[in-house]
Amino acid sequence: MTPPLELVTPAPAGAGAPLAQSAAQSATQSPALSISGLTVSYGGKPAVFSVDATIPEGAMAAIIGPNGAGKSTLLKATLGIVSRLSGRVAVFGKPLEQSRHRIAYVPQRASVDWDFPTTVADVVLMGLNRELGLLGLVRRSHRAFARACLDRVGMADFAGRQIGQLSGGQQQRVFLARALAQKADLYLLDEPFAGVDAATERAIVDVLKTLKAEGRTVVCVHHDLATVAAYFDHCLMINLRKIAEGPVAATFTQANLQATYGGRLAGSHLDQLRLPA
Numbered sequence: 042m043t044p045p046l047e048l049v050t051p052a053p054a055g056a057g058a059p060l061a062q063s064a065a066q067s068a069t070q071s072p073a074l075s076i077s078g079l080t081v082s083y084g085g086k087p088a089v090f091s092v093d094a095t096i097p098e099g100a101m102a103a104i105i106g107p108n109g110a111g112k113s114t115l116l117k118a119t120l121g122i123v124s125r126l127s128g129r130v131a132v133f134g135k136p137l138e139q140s141r142h143r144i145a146y147v148p149q150r151a152s153v154d155w156d157f158p159t160t161v162a163d164v165v166l167m168g169l170n171r172e173l174g175l176l177g178l179v180r181r182s183h184r185a186f187a188r189a190c191l192d193r194v195g196m197a198d199f200a201g202r203q204i205g206q207l208s209g210g211q212q213q214r215v216f217l218a219r220a221l222a223q224k225a226d227l228y229l230l231d232e233p234f235a236g237v238d239a240a241t242e243r244a245i246v247d248v249l250k251t252l253k254a255e256g257r258t259v260v261c262v263h264h265d266l267a268t269v270a271a272y273f274d275h276c277l278m279i280n281l282r283k284i285a286e287g288p289v290a291a292t293f294t295q296a297n298l299q300a301t302y303g304g305r306l307a308g309s310h311l312d313q314l315r316l317p318a
């Protein structure tokens with residue numbers, strides 16, 4: 042289990058700037074995320090094999106595939122949390138080392154140690170750690186900004202609560218608030234809707250769609266095939282290897298789902314999705 046402290050990607054400077062002023066909107070034509078030939082192996086066994094992906098700037102992208110397909114590994118390798126055996130990653134056209142501050146990561150809820158003794162407000166303030174500096178000097182403006190981020194996810198009233206005393210859906214919202222505090226240009230979320238109720242899912246989707254409307258790029262590992270078309274405009278389908286990638290309208294087809302999930306997707310499930318062949 043990892044304490045939440047270690048899961049923060051550094052925040053860009055300028056906590057006072059409005060969220061709508063995204064550097065991504067003005068900076069570059071490069072894709073938000075470009076991955077080529079990515080291979081990751083655990084103990085000699087590949088979990089991701091020679092995957093290429095190009096997530097356009099401003100996309101709302103889903104990474105889908107069955108359990109064990111390598112989705113989380115792909116995100117972690119993108120962030121440098123696990124080592125790549127081979128392959129390259131560029132974020133807004135630059136190597137990860139130069140663009141890490143433009144990324145916010147929301148890990149799988151299950152991978153976080155929720156007994157870590159810290160409050161909701163402090164978790165969100167961790168999203169500002171780059172600008173708090175080595176001394177971690179927290180000003181009133183930082184606290185106000187953290188509260189505004191909590192407010193965006195409907196959690197302002199929980200600011201003083203220990204994170205271990207939250208429900209699963211509340212925990213998910215708090216980690217999204219921390220990601221918002223980072224004012225990133227690329228948001229990577231690992232199963233943000235896992236185990237949350239319908240209202241929380243709606244709230245999270247609304248926040249993600251607002252980020253997209255601001256010109257930011259959102260990438261989610263996602264399991265619910267029934268909502269892919271409603272939530273996302275871009276789709277990466279993997280099962281160890283890349284099966285397909287591109288606009289949802291072109292890639293989210295019966296044939297690609299069959300190739301991604303194999304026999305695990307029964308015909309009746311596919312019928313319910315009413316997809317093109």
Ligand SMILES: Nc1ncnc2c1ncn2[C@@H]1O[C@H](COP(=O)(O)OP(=O)(O)OP(=O)(O)O)[C@@H](O)[C@H]1O
Pocket residue numbers: 083084088106107108109110111112113114115
């Ligand atoms: N730290 C690790 N050490 C060894 N093997 C690992 C490790 N993490 C993941 N794996 C293995 O790598 C493969 C891909 O795992 P990963 O978590 O990336 O898949 P996933 O697509 O995210 O799965 P899920 O949908 O179940 O979350 C699996 O076979 C998994 O058992």
